[in-house]
């Protein structure tokens with residue numbers, strides 16, 4: 101049985117990073133946005149105020165323990181139940197990790213707080229920073245991302261542009277496409293024009309492959325996404341389905357699967373890949389968890405996704 105941590109999760113499958121150890125600095129669900137496509141569900145605390153939402157010393161001590169006793173992952177990622185840059189000490193977490201391991205550190209952020217110089221400075225210590233941009237003006241930002249009151253589209257764009265000027269690591273932008281909301285060629289051209297100004301190293305197009313916050317958030321068909329990818333500079337990549345190179349050394353049991361599902365909904369195939377297990381074995385665990393009422397399943401885009409029920413522990417998942 102692996103030690104269970106309060107602020108670490110995984111390693112879990114990530115379509116960007118292989119097996120990623122997550123560090124979750126925001127209790128469910130504190131965010132500066134309340135995106136219609138969020139796979140975590142609705143934001144319960146919508147805020148622009150940065151605080152020590154979780155205890156910094158406790159988090160650093162968990163990281164130290166994990167590095168000493170396990171320490172195997174392709175990536176260490178600040179992500180989780182909300183917006184990581186809202187934690188006032190996220191920069192200290194990055195410097196702590198960087199001083200102790202060569203495992204690359206990534207920050208998955210919506211980019212909203214990068215208008216603050218101290219947030220840019222803290223994030224710039226990471227190896228990879230993935231920001232997001234799915235809107236082209238105030239109106240579309242409010243429709244898609246539903247930011248905290250008073251937040252302006254200009255803050256987002258200027259913050260992301262300024263960060264590019266100051267950050268020498270890899271900057272990726274994720275554009276989340278929603279059918280009927282931001283996916284017409286004219287809308288995409290406007291988003292792409294802003295992306296060009298930010299000068300990212302990579303552009304990634306995503307859509308609702310996992311169950312979103314709102315039923316109205318609909319996926320853009322793959323064929324359309326491929327056509328829209330050529331509008332971006334550099335040309336956007338469609339985020340491929342996750343494939344783990346080797347899940348053999350990750351320890352697995354019912355609790356590990358439950359903890360993973362508390363972080364994000366997954367298909368049985370995804371669980372099998374990350375843990376290097378046969379699908380039959382995954383099915384056995386999922387069967388036990390479902391019968392115990394800890395996990396439930398839902399159909400989405402021809403796949404069955406498994407969720408941890410709210411009463412199974414913390415209701416959160418990995419946002420990529």
Ligand code: SF4
Pocket residue numbers: 131132133134135137138139140143181182183210419
């Ligand atoms: S998708 Fe990310 S930025 Fe949007 S509400 Fe969810 S956690 Fe916040």
